[in-house]
Amino acid sequence: MKFAMKAVAVGVMLAGVSVAFAQKGEVVKMVRIDPLTGLLGPVGVSQAKGYQFFAEKFSGAGNPAGVKFEVTPIDNKLSPAESLNALKAAIDGGARYIIQGNGSSVALALSDAVAKHNERNPGKEVLYLNDSAVDPDLTNSKCNYWHFRFDADTTMKVEAMSSFISEQKDVKKVYLLNQNYSHGVQVAKYAKETLARKRPDIQIVGEDLHPLAQTRDFAPYIAKIKASGADTVITGNWGSDLSLLIKAANEGGYNGKFFTYYAGVTGTPTALGTNGAGRVYQIAYNHYNMGGQMQKWQDEFKKKYNDDFYTGSTIRIFETLGAAMAKAKSTDPVKVAAALEGIRVQSINGEVEMRKTDHQLQQPLYMTVWDKASAKYPYSPENTGMTLVPLKEYPNYVSSTPTSCQMKRPS
Template sequence: MRFPVPQVRTLSFLVAASLSAGAALAQKGETVKIAWIDPLSGLMASVGQNQVKSFQFVAEKINANNPAGVKFEIVSIDNKLSPAESLNALKSAADQGIRYIVQGLGSGSALALVDGVNKYNERNPGKEIVYLNYAAVDPDLTNSKCSYWHYRLDADTSMKMEALTTFIKEQKDVQKVYLINQNYAHGQQVSKFAKSMLARKRADIQIVGDDLHPLAQVRDFAPYVAKIKSSGADTVITGNWGSDLALLVKAANEAGLNVKFYTYYANFGGTPTALGKAAEGRVYQVGYGHYNMPGLNATLVSEFKKRFNDDYYSAATYSGLTMLAEGMAKAKSTDPLKVAAAMEGLKFKSFNGEVEMRKTDHQLQQPLFITKWAAVDAKNSYDVEKTGMTFVPVKSFDAYVSSTPTSCQMKRPS
């Protein structure tokens, strides 16, 4: 990807601009713009709208007492869930002088952004851009394609599958598993890791189906559900999210498919509504938190619901902006080159306890939780999508348990 070369200006203007920019970077009260690059149109638009509200909500909370003394401003750019459009959005952010970007919905777009940011930074020393990834979980992003400029806040596909299969290992009723996933980097990795980890932990489990379907294009999952029924599966494992999971669950309910679902993303995007009371006790999710966590998370969830009448389901937004604020405070600067260095190995308190941005590959190390779809009760009272149902914690894993090794060979600026 190439960015246009700026028009030649007078030397005196360039010197003046450089001096004023340097002064601004060290000045408290500065506004730091962060470009949010994710879908605001298409089938995943409702998810994108929730995410941008989540970032704006967290930014306002952190701005009230930002340890770096700066103010965060979120600038939203619609990437239409497209890698190509994500690169256009990156160019737009760079043209606006924005030095920090966030993205998470789709590993295809994430891989494109990592490549685009790497190339841009190489060609524009002194104007570097840092990329905070809050939800794109392809393990390659912190392994073979790791980048100094990329920081992942979610647990990657392999980490979540490590926790999920460790839990499944003890579930003796799981005998025949059907895999159905979106046909892009994340979905392909869910299939790959499910097969390899189940073979290692429960060799008796049969994989009776393995489907990949187009991302955010299928409107009727009935044919896929028919295949699952005919396979004799008792369990479905899926990394689907948004409309692709909500419509899959809807089709499963309509067909009377009475199997267990082990998921990554059943807690949002209309999926809880599609599950309803009929799916009680049959749907599990792995994640870095859940709606019924006490303390800070409960406050965030409650305040977000009151303000937007919506569920706050991507708490990585809190981790990301907290890490950025702490990194700027540590660096005593908003210069991305200095802040990136400060965030490496940074330990900080987030909504789910103390977490660490692993220096080796820029993968956040944090606890993971298995939750189950169940009726709201006194102990687990958060009502998801006004269904009278919620996700109840059934197992937790410390960060070191679900952590997976990395092959990253980080190339750092000289």
């Protein structure tokens, strides 16, 4: 795999990186630590293409600092231990910007390791840019000055999702099915809390946690869901754990609704086919039919890679880094971190803000539903003839949730 091969030589590629004042043509080398192999490898591979694509778009004249971005992926096999080894290799090779997203268990390990490294190695600090890990603890009880999240956390997504569900009178019995790690546990926790507050009449008729990226047959879970009488399933599953769940639901004849985070991610559109029309929903910070510049980028990406781009946080990272480096007049992570706090940039769907209190990006969220592509909503992921049709937008001030973060800033 061409992205995985680069990881072997990461030390050589990043050797000699030095920190200097941001100036036109300076190279900012970054490392993304995420799965490139295994059941969830296809997601990481697709995202690696996204980083390659947008590093080119946002380099040089594409950012106000005039720097050039280069991103090298390392396969962590979705393992926290492998991720910590990859972090050490990246830092030893000179990397000062670390990106990760798939797996909150990995994110929590990396956040802690980066904080400890920076405390022990003044002058050699690194920043951790989180593009997808949504465990609320990362910007609450375990918040860390060196961690910045560009996705919306689970409290934000469930707040918007439950607001939408509260208006769906046909939703009466809900089953919670999630992956058995920090992210899945949090989805279930906040779903129960918010539904109890907004729709106390809704019954939670079942709840299951299953092993992450290990289950190949979800038929037994679908049988339990059907037996419970649930008309709706809420799941934070992603990658193969969602596509195989949807496949089992289709084959098992379950016709209830699914409320998801990641219906548009690699493999799931194909699994959905036409069977999920009108009953599979996604809450996310972007979708396939944003229009404008985003539509142009998506079309160009698909033509170049024969793949679909869906991780919009990639764009956010380059937008805010370029702006912060220009503001700081430096690529030094210490100065850039200070510039990132509270920064506001115009993005693909309006202004977004990196909240200073907890380093959680404040951004709109969208509820979409799986349905036929049309002239109005034309983008068809995985060439299914289907798409995610936007139903409702939740602006920054609506999707925002409180934080308990007590940020410890370096002196």
